[in-house]
Amino acid sequence: MTFTTKRAFNFNAGPSALPLEVLQKAQAELVDFQGTGMSVMELSHRSATFEAVHNEAIARLRKLFEIPENYEVLFLQGGASLQFTMIPMNFLQEGKKASYIQTGAWSEKAFKEAKFFGTPVEAASTKENNYKNIPAIENINIDPEAAYVHLTSNNTIFGTQWKTFPTTGDIPLIADMSSDILSKKVDVSNFSMIYAGAQKNLGPSGVTVVIARKDLLEKANTNIPTMLQYATHVKNNSLYNTPPTFGIYMLGEVLKWVEEQGGLDVIEKRNEEKAAYIYDVIDNSNGFYYGHATEDSRSLMNITFRVADEELEKKFLAEAKEAGFVGLNGHRSVGGCRASAYNSVPVEACKALADFMVKFQQDNQ
Known part of the structure; x- marks a missing residue:
């Protein structure tokens, strides 16, 4: 059984993404x-x-x-x-x-x-x-x-x-x-x-x-x-x-x-891979994006970051939403952006977000 509707890139902080196979069952x-x-x-x-x-x-x-x-x-x-x-x-x-x-x-x-x-x-x-x-x-x-x-x-x-x-x-x-x-x-x-x-x-x-x-x-x-x-x-x-x-x-x-999926060893490696896609874009953006957490304390689950220019940040969130990325707004108490990459968020979603971030920077520098 497959869904005929398009699945969003769900980065909600919670309730969050569930495995498609589980939803289908x-x-x-x-x-x-x-x-x-x-x-x-x-x-x-x-x-x-x-x-x-x-x-x-x-x-x-x-x-x-x-x-x-x-x-x-x-x-x-x-x-x-x-x-x-x-x-x-x-x-x-x-x-x-x-x-x-x-x-x-x-x-x-x-x-x-x-x-x-x-x-x-x-x-x-x-x-x-x-x-x-x-x-x-x-x-x-x-x-x-x-x-x-x-x-x-x-x-x-x-x-x-x-x-x-x-x-x-x-x-x-x-x-x-x-x-x-x-x-x-x-x-x-x-x-x-x-x-x-x-x-x-x-x-x-x-x-x-x-x-x-x-x-x-x-x-x-x-x-x-x-x-x-x-x-x-x-x-x-x-x-x-x-x-x-x-x-x-x-x-x-x-x-x-x-x-x-292969248990927690596989899940952990996958989570590291997913987070790395996004953190690498932040680290290589020359300050266009910058993270909230210090590098030694970074979460693999919740990637928090800002866009250096406040107006560009609003534009980033708006265009990301139009592109099908859901839940990227930071918590109301701190603002900014947040990508929650829990277990059920697929690698493809994190790779797509990283590609979007790179293109957004190229188009807005």
Whole structure:
């Protein structure tokens, strides 16, 4: 089955591009899933058919991301933004401190939510230079009594990404990986918790993945509302209430697609290739284009850049839109341009954007 309509070059920051093959399969199965005579969206979440979909998605994620057995995998709702609240609610008791590493807007929001439950402390911040880089490991000051350390692995708005992570010893390390999970291999055992909204690399919006070490979960506060306790979702295999069934189905199909591509080794190399097309144009433009992030902190997922002349930048975005490039406007808080090249964005789209950028410079110098 093929689409007859033209597919856009989708560089949206999220919700973002999904694999065409996955969309086509979902289209084919939408009305009658596996001979049930029902859409997957119509299945009872208590049915054996959906339970198989649910458990297969968990198993695929465990295999692809090499998640150790002493970690729980949860599919929750509320996005990463709800995790900003659930994490301190479960692990930061009043009177205690937690170390937060500030690298952008999302880490700032996580920090703000933690204030409702305890005392978050900045372990490091690059706010003074408008978050152009990730802090050097040696400049991170972790409170030795911290309940946990929190960081954001990739910063969609500013286009920066951690290349190596701090070692926190006995202090739990918690990472928001919403925008780069499954874009490369990560040693999950270095973290006590990883969480991610699905709408970048995992699937459509509506599902939040939480990967948490069992010994961390055992320390969680239970004197909080039932739905906000991680223990509730562990005990019920993320089926305490009606889950986002279609989102979980799609997540499983995206994971299967990643497997079919050759796994994370292939995906990582492809992401490096895609980003290089665009960064090379920026670096060789003699200042016509310039990046926001410092070279050592550049994100492979979100490539942020400006056009040297403000009026030309407006023209660039307008002409790019006319040419079929979607989502290139930078975040409203910083402006400029942003190309989000998540896993499902094909190499051809990044090559086409690079060619467009070169031609635009030639036509406007």
